[in-house]
Amino acid sequence: MKNDNLYFTSRFTENGFVFAPFNSDEKVILFPKKNADFTTEKLVLVDEFIENNDFINIKSSDKQNHLHLIENALDIINKNELKKVVISRKEEVQIANFDVLTTFKKLLQMYQNAFVYVWFHPKVGLWFGATPETLLQLSNQKFKTMSLAGTQLYVKNAKVVWKNKELEEQQLVTDFIENQLIPIASNLQINKTETIKAGELLHLRTKVEGVLNKNSSLHKLIRGLHPTPAVCGLPRDTAKSFINLNENYKRTYYTGFLGEISDTISELYVNLRCMSIADKKATIYVGGGITQESTPKKEWEETVSKSKTMKRIL
């Protein structure tokens, strides 16, 4: 970028790179393409680097707070006010010798199936991520999106079996996406649900594609999809209020989205498996979907597993 001005977009009609917060009523940052410099570099993968397994212990108060929050969510679900809500937390890790480029290269090497990024603005901060989730790809009027939810640990050579809890939780996301798309798109195609590997985790994924109606737009597509119940919940507005009122921190850009927009091709990703860096401290953001069948302990463990995506490279 040629200066440190902050630019924003509200209608997604510009060409550039967007960085959007979870809350749709907060401003979306734009790096306008016309102000940007581009370089490309060939990635040379080095030998396996040594993983940092020396994980810092999590504060027991963080664990208690998170378990308590999940119990609150379950109460609301049992009262039928919510069907699903994604509950998240942040975890802070002290970092001594931190180098941006080395960290970025480690991420690229380690998560070759993910959308790996580093993002910086002097007035906002430094973020890294390796996300398995595409919010949307739009090329002329044709688009692709996905329903991604349900988590289990990857175990080498083990047969993958999904429980009803995960199957139903992911189906809720697929149904939501379909319902949001029906008014603005045609030729909707919901593909077969498959298992994908993201780092050391497995998720359920259903790819969805279609053609955007002539009178629709990228803006309408984004507002229809974001936030899906993969990161927010159902009903969407009730889940959003629950999250904003009850989570013990502000999500800011975690579970927002980022990527390139233009009048021909746009590609946006959900900001998951991510961290922000400031004052020799990495803040890692993790969450998981709570439904009636959730158990607090398992949900806690899921966030611990997800936090390793970033801890592994620190």
Ligand SMILES: C=C(O[C@@H]1C=C(C(=O)O)C=C[C@H]1O)C(=O)O
């Ligand atoms: C919320 C996160 O991940 C999302 C929640 C998932 C789940 O609840 O199983 C799985 C994948 C993502 O849609 C996260 O990684 O922080």
